[in-house]
Amino acid sequence: MFRRLPEAGAATVPLTIDGSAALARAGDSVAAALIAAGRVDCRTTPVSGKPRGPYCMMGVCFDCLVEIDGRPNQQACMVEVQPGMQVARQEGPRAVDASAAQ
């Protein structure tokens, strides 16, 4: 569905998406990397459980929430990929972190 523009940068950035190895391009947002990897939906909503994916690509719609390096509810379109980054689907509501209570 989505293809990269021919002029996209060539340098690749390795990361994992839901534990599987994937390659992004330097300068990609996590959302762009997800789309390029064919992951057009990246989360389910807390209320209805329906799938959602990157939409506005500019930090407004909050539909591209993912877990990045263990941190829940990150806006994938607002975070630039880094080598070794671990991206995971955001399934429904995040948990409140009980460890913070100590």
Place this chain on the structure above:
Amino acid sequence: MKTEEFDVTVIGGGLVGGAVAYGLVRLGKRVVMLDEGDVALRATRGNFGLVWVQGKGLGLAEYGGWTQLSARRWPALAEALRGETGVDVSLEQPGGLHICLSERELEQRIATLDRMLEQPGFERYPYETLDRAGIARYFPEIGPTVVGATRTTLDGHVNPLRLFRALHAAFVARGGSYRPNSPVAKVEHAAGVFTATGADVRHVSPQLVLAAGLGNAALAPQLGLTVPVRPQRGQIIALERVRRFMHYPMGALRQTDEGTVLIGDSQEEAGFDTTVGTPILATMAERAERIFPLLRDVRVTRTWAALRVMSKDGFPIYEQSPSAPGAFVATCHSGVTLAAAHALELAPRIAAGSLGDRLSAFSTERFHVSKAA
């Protein structure tokens, strides 16, 4: 200009107007609800969503009873709205906690509740004082510096935006005429007939209800009433949705059925100003974090401010105009808690043409008395 006739004209399309108008169409009345529109200073869209009993009524025992009556009638309202509109307003009444962060706060809280309950004519209810370990039975995540709480079984909460939608939908489904973008500046009465002009239509009816919130102050004198209401600003912080961990509402902190954590309960005299301010928000956030340290890691998604409709003494005003019978005013700052009383108790009294003895304590005569003294 077009003229339309109704049994009752309700001025105001927020939670108070919506509940009264819905209650009236349930009784078969032909009702028009004139709504200023989305430019209105709608407390309805900014409120916290509690159906709260605990602590209400110090200074006016009847307010305690009226609030309890509404809380008892709430399940019937929620069920009726679900039946008529399919909208689930997510009513939960599991009892609520008022959290105290110091010994002094707890002492004052207990003194206030006792003073309230001991008033002559107060419809008493039991409350429980909890220490930190007692709170932990309800909230294992409670913070280490929380000192205590008071709890009653009467408190609850709803989704106030869905309530707003459901009241409007049920009103229209029952044949009510909803008129948005119809601000009313002028109300006339002659020979027992009221004329309210909004959006170039003259709405003519033998009964009229002022439910225009802060707008009542300007409209009421045209009907021989003085309604001293002023804006009192409240600010709210909404956190991102998290998995449900709060199963009971608190007076200033609750988790909605959809997972959003709301922090509220600021009170400021700031005029007609709905801007939010960092010092107040910071204090609210700090208190919330002391109650639940695990919120430290949860992000804020929105903040907003809205204006409560506050009467001189903070209690509701219900009154029929002595000089223009058929004209009523209904105003309060607890449009959510009192929605069931407004739809199921107040509206039938208005339809019958008399508010009766039960509501006499809420007339503006109470202000005249204090003025004379």
